[in-house]
Amino acid sequence: xxxxxxxxxxxxxxxxxxxxxxxxxxxxxxxxxxxxxxxxxxxxxxxxxxxxxxxxxxxxxxxxxxxxxxxxxxxxxxxxxxxxxxxxxxxxxxxxxxxxxxxxxxxxxxxxxxxxxxxxxxxxxxxxxxxxxxxxxxxxxxxxxxxxxxxxxxxxxxxxxxxxxxxxxxxxxxxxxxxxxxxxxxxxxxxxxxxxxxxxxxxxxxxxxxxxxxxxxxxxxxxxxxxxxxxxxxxxxxxxxxxxxxxxxxxxxxxxxxxxxxxxxxxxxxxxxxxxxxxxxxxxxxxxxxxxxxxxxxxxxxxxxxxxxxxxxxxxxxxxxxxxxxxxxxxxxxxxxxxxxxxxxxxxxxxxxxxxxxxxxxxxxxxxxxxxxxxxxxxxxxxxxxxxxxxxxxxxxxxxxxxxxxxxxxxxxxxxxxxxxxxxxxxxxxxxxxxxxxxxxxxxxxxxxxxxxxxxxxxxxxxxxxxxxxxxxxxxxxxxxxxxx
RNA sequence: GGGGCCGUAGUCUAGCUUGGACCAGGAUGCAAGCCUGGGGCGCUUGUGAUCCCGGGUUCAAAUCCCGGCGGCCCCA
Numbered sequence: 001x002x003x004x005x006x007x008x009x010x011x012x013x014x015x016x017x018x019x020x021x022x023x024x025x026x027x028x029x030x031x032x033x034x035x036x037x038x039x040x041x042x043x044x045x046x047x048x049x050x051x052x053x054x055x056x057x058x059x060x061x062x063x064x065x066x067x068x069x070x071x072x073x074x075x076x077x078x079x080x081x082x083x084x085x086x087x088x089x090x091x092x093x094x095x096x097x098x099x100x101x102x103x104x105x106x107x108x109x110x111x112x113x114x115x116x117x118x119x120x121x122x123x124x125x126x127x128x129x130x131x132x133x134x135x136x137x138x139x140x141x142x143x144x145x146x147x148x149x150x151x152x153x154x155x156x157x158x159x160x161x162x163x164x165x166x167x168x169x170x171x172x173x174x175x176x177x178x179x180x181x182x183x184x185x186x187x188x189x190x191x192x193x194x195x196x197x198x199x200x201x202x203x204x205x206x207x208x209x210x211x212x213x214x215x216x217x218x219x220x221x222x223x224x225x226x227x228x229x230x231x232x233x234x235x236x237x238x239x240x241x242x243x244x245x246x247x248x249x250x251x252x253x254x255x256x257x258x259x260x261x262x263x264x265x266x267x268x269x270x271x272x273x274x275x276x277x278x279x280x281x282x283x284x285x286x287x288x289x290x291x292x293x294x295x296x297x298x299x300x301x302x303x304x305x306x307x308x309x310x311x312x313x314x315x316x317x318x319x320x321x322x323x324x325x326x327x328x329x330x331x332x333x334x335x336x337x338x339x340x341x342x343x344x345x346x347x348x349x350x351x352x353x354x355x356x357x358x359x360x361x362x363x364x365x366x367x368x369x370x371x372x373x374x375x376x377x378x379x380x381x382x383x384x385x386x387x388x389x390x391x392x393x394x395x396x397x398x399x400x401x402x403x404x405x406x407x408x409x410x411x412x413x414x415x416x417x418x419x420x421x422x423x424x425x426x427x428x429x430x431x432x433x434x435x436x437x438x439x440x441x442x443x444x445x446x447x448x449x450x451x452x453x454x455x456x457x458x459x460x461x462x463x464x465x466x467x468x469x470x471x472x473x474x475x476x477x478x479x480x481x482x483x484x485x
Numbered sequence: 486g487g488g489g490c491c492g493u494a495g496u497c498u499a500g501c502u503u504g505g506a507c508c509a510g511g512a513u514g515c516a517a518g519c520c521u522g523g524g525g526c527g528c529u530u531g532u533g534a535u536c537c538c539g540g541g542u543u544c545a546a547a548u549c550c551c552g553g554c555g556g557c558c559c560c561a
Contacts, residue, residue: 004524017558025496035537035555148486150557299523333516337524355523365523372524448561 004372007281007344009223016224016275023274023283024153027346038151038158045291045346050162052289053270054140056193057164060186066136066166071118073141074109080117083243089210090114093145111144116211116236116262119167120244127248127258130171134179138166154271155228155485162267169246169258176235176259180216183233183263184456187218190265191230195286195398196220196272197405198230199428201453201480204440209262213237216456219482220272221408225426227452227482230269236260274347276401277370283347284370284397287390293325294386295343297336299355312354315364315382322383324390344369349393350386368393370400411478415469418481422449428482430455432475434468440479443470452480 012019024030029046042050058068074097081087090113097109112118119137126132143163147156166183170176184200191198198218208215209232218231241247241257250256277284287293298312312328319326329339336353343351353365364382367374370393377385408427412418421429433440433454440451454477466475 021557032556037555152557297523301522335522335524335526337522337526340524342525353523357523445561 004340004367004374006371006373007279009279011280012278013223016222019223019278019280020271020275021153023278023345027283029274030154032153036158038147038156040153040157040161042161048291049273049285049289050267050270052291053194053273054162054164056288057190057265058140060190060193061138061164061166064136064182064186066138066168069137069139070141071112071115071122071139073112075112075115075118077108077110079121080110082117083211083240085239086116086211090145093147095144095146112141113145114143114163114264115139115141115165116167116240117244120240120246120260123167123169123258124244124246127169127246129249130251133169133171133248133258134175135169136166136179137168138164140164152485154267157267160266162270163264164266165262165264167260167262169241169260171248171256171258173237173259176237176261179261180233180235183261184216187231187233187263187265191218191220191269192398193286193288194269194273195394195401196230196269196276197402199405199409199452199480200456202456203232203453204437204451204479206437206441207451207453209234211236211239213239217453219428219452219484220276221405221427221482222272222275222485223278225408225483227428227450227484228268228272229484230272231263231265233263234261236262276404277347277397279370281341281372282345284393285347285349286394286397287349288394290347290349291325292327292343292346292348293390294319294327294350294352295339295348296326296328296352296354297339297343298328298330299336299353299358300332301356304356307359308355311359315352315354315379318379318383319386322387324383324386344372350389352382352386370396413466413469418469419447422447422481422483426483428452428480430478430480431469432466433477433479434471434473435476436468436471436473439468439471439473443481446470447481448483449481450484452482452484454479 024032027045028043029049031041031043034041080094094113095111097111098105123135126135141163143160145158145160147158149156151157168179170179198220201217201219203215203217212234214235216233217229219227220230222228238257238259240260246258247255248258273289274283296312296316298308300308309330312330316326316328329343340351347369349369351367351369353367358364362379363376364379365374366377366385366389368389408425409430410421410427411430412421413432418429418431444451467473468475
């Protein structure tokens with residue numbers, strides 16, 4: 001018997017792009033062979049994984065008093081164009097429906113690139129009085145953006161198939177800013193449940209959401225050291241409210257515009273989930289999103305098939321009643337070793353091997369996916385043993401990803417070190433910065449990197465004695481820079 | 486935004502430079518049978534390709550040219 005070793009992360013780290021494509025197609029999670037650029041197909045397995053992630057998102061939003069809705073895909077051009085900054089940004093990225101059958105449409109219809117301009121005209125109708133506020137809604141839909149850069153499965157697509165967008169309206173600035181805090185807290189909980197590590201940054205002025213006053217973004221780091229934005233929370237102020245005339249009547253009979261926020265998460269979160277926990281054997285899924293949490297592999301010898309399979313199904317019954325999503329891989333055509341590889345690729349957190357030797361001893365062999373370590377557990381304690389192991393795998397995945405990412409946040413104070421760090425280990429680099437837009441944009445160009453923004457709240461680290469890493473003026477804040485997707 | 490590489494069975498790939506001996510070769514997968522079975526066994530047989538699409542050049546195109554669609558990589 002060959003001993004299994006803890007999987008390496010060599011290909012994962014050094015050839016991440018290949019690794020990711022391979023996972024998507026071999027598991028399979030997401031089929032990219034559909035002949036329209038920037039689109040893809042969620043396979044049955046991928047769909048289950050996606051569903052698991054969506055359920056966590058939905059759960060956190062609903063617990064925080066958000067209600068789910070569904071708005072139309074089509075947005076008339078005059079609505080899309082109402083808020084000036086917003087349309088300026090999205091104008092180049094919109095798909096237009098121009099025909100109905102053979103007739104040219106009188107009003108062009110956009111495929112939503114995001115839904116502010118679809119939702120807010122309805123807010124205008126829904127909001128009359130103070131008592132109509134706050135509104136907290138969300139929807140999970142597809143959106144379309146005509147990306148001109150090279151597309152990349154799940155990470156840069158033209159049809160974002162899994163876009164959760166929340167939209168809120170409030171009576172006061174304070175309420176809305178509190179909602180921003182809530183949104184950030186909700187997202188933090190979502191990513192923590194997925195064990196995806198993140199840094200929060202306030203995006204620079206020139207990179208905030210078009211139409212927003214400010215944007216707070218969640219970024220993670222992929223195995224190749226490049227940064228991926230996985231969520232954003234925006235404070236919209238009253239810009240959209242004024243553009244869409246969303247007002248409520250105040251106590252003294254006057255009218256006041258509402259204050260708004262919106263926040264979004266896409267399937268990039270799923271790309272991050274797959275990438276963050278992966279290794280050279282495939283995925284590692286946290287148990288809460290793993291379509292199968294424990295797979296039982298029968299070790300079948302000739303003449304004993306019946307006994308072994310019977311036992312496997314019995315154990316499956318025990319685990320299922322204990323609330324563990326369990327499968328028995330009873331395929332006869334392939335050998336156990338083959339099955340191990342297949343289920344490891346899929347990221348199944350726990351494998352249970354059950355053969356004649358185990359049945360004899362009334363035990364089972366439990367193998368954790370992340371480390372491929374084996375433990376022998378009595379069948380009488382199989383449910384507790386599996387649960388404990390699942391928890392332990394979850395814990396370990398969280399610790400590993402958190403540690404990995406913490407190691408990729410570097411703080412330097414010179415331009416030279418900034419360049420070197422970006423070129424060698426990538427990740428996020430924090431430097432003192434003067435706060436000037438011109439300086440920032442020049443630095444982005446020179447470093448061939450993106451300014452992610454300033455650390456959000458608790459992560460603030462600026463020391464005022466330092467000078468701007470780029471222009472040398474007094475630094476007013478720390479800024480994060482990274483190569484990004 | 487700029488540049489490069491590429492598209493051949495489900496997947497990966499040989500062939501393309503120098504057009505013909507390629508009704509396209511291999512591996513893997515898939516199916517059946519045997520042998521096996523605690524980490525991708527082996528053997529036999531079978532299956533599977535509008536050579537991405539359209540046009541052009543030519544006696545002759547997977548191969549050369551043009552356009553389109555699609556994919557990957559690098560740089561700004």
